[in-house]
Amino acid sequence: MSDDTLILDADDTLWENNVYYEDVRDAFAERMAREGFDRAAAVAMVDAVELERVPRVGYAPQEFVRSIGIAYERLCERHGLLPRAEVAAEVEAIARRVLDHPIVLLTGVAETLPALRRRFRLILLTKGDLAVQQSKVARSGLASFFHAVEVVPEKGPDVLRALVGRYGLDPQRTWMVGNSPRSDVNPALAAGLGAVYIPHPVPWDFEQTPIAAPERVIELARFSDLLHHFPGLEAQ
Numbered sequence: 302m303s304d305d306t307l308i309l310d311a312d313d314t315l316w317e318n319n320v321y322y323e324d325v326r327d328a329f330a331e332r333m334a335r336e337g338f339d340r341a342a343a344v345a346m347v348d349a350v351e352l353e354r355v356p357r358v359g360y361a362p363q364e365f366v367r368s369i370g371i372a373y374e375r376l377c378e379r380h381g382l383l384p385r386a387e388v389a390a391e392v393e394a395i396a397r398r399v400l401d402h403p404i405v406l407l408t409g410v411a412e413t414l415p416a417l418r419r420r421f422r423l424i425l426l427t428k429g430d431l432a433v434q435q436s437k438v439a440r441s442g443l444a445s446f447f448h449a450v451e452v453v454p455e456k457g458p459d460v461l462r463a464l465v466g467r468y469g470l471d472p473q474r475t476w477m478v479g480n481s482p483r484s485d486v487n488p489a490l491a492a493g494l495g496a497v498y499i500p501h502p503v504p505w506d507f508e509q510t511p512i513a514a515p516e517r518v519i520e521l522a523r524f525s526d527l528l529h530h531f532p533g534l535e536a537q
């Protein structure tokens with residue numbers, strides 16, 4: 302097996318994820334507007350509740366559903382109103398759309414992974430709820446491309462250093478590939494690995510943070526550009 306390794310993020314790198322959450326935010330804001338609340342304030346409340354809760358409860362979609370419910374309660378509270386049970390039920394139904402969305406691969410992923418696997422050892426690294434993320438990997442149909450699949454509650458330099466140790470990786474020949482400056486790029490830089498940043502057109506604000514050392518980062522427009530960046534792949 303090759304000594305060159307790509308550690309691949311999954312959500313919004315291999316498949317769509319945040320768009321489903323943005324759809325729920327929009328639908329929630331729309332529903333709140335019908336209650337007389339300002340749309341932008343409703344979205345800002347969701348963001349505030351998430352910022353407060355995610356570090357404590359993690360990334361499970363069930364927790365996002367709860368955060369949307371809390372956002373409704375807090376909007377009511379702010380305006381001196383009592384939450385209404387029928388509205389709370391509608392809000393929950395809107396939020397629950399994130400629980401059963403399909404797995405839609407991003408453009409070029411299915412075509413690119415076979416070529417990458419011939420050249421690299423591929424490790425999938427995704428953060429979130431164990432059962433939820435494992436289910437997404439299974440439904441993606443991509444599991445067989447990976448030497449290993451790792452699900453962690455949160456990503457950081459220590460997680461990457463642990464992978465380096467567990468799989469005997471050479472940091473000089475290992476790249477973390479992902480869409481998130483906060484969870485993929487900066488941890489890779491801190492751990493002394495290569496970093497490949499593939500921004501998603503609909504990013505989650507929570508994941509956006511300045512990149513620590515942009516001059517060390519390979520930024521690509523799309524997943525299939527990995528074939529052009531690493532020599533020797535296109536000819537295979």
Ligand SMILES: [Mg+2]
Pocket residue numbers: 310311312313314479480481
């Ligand atoms: Mg991601």
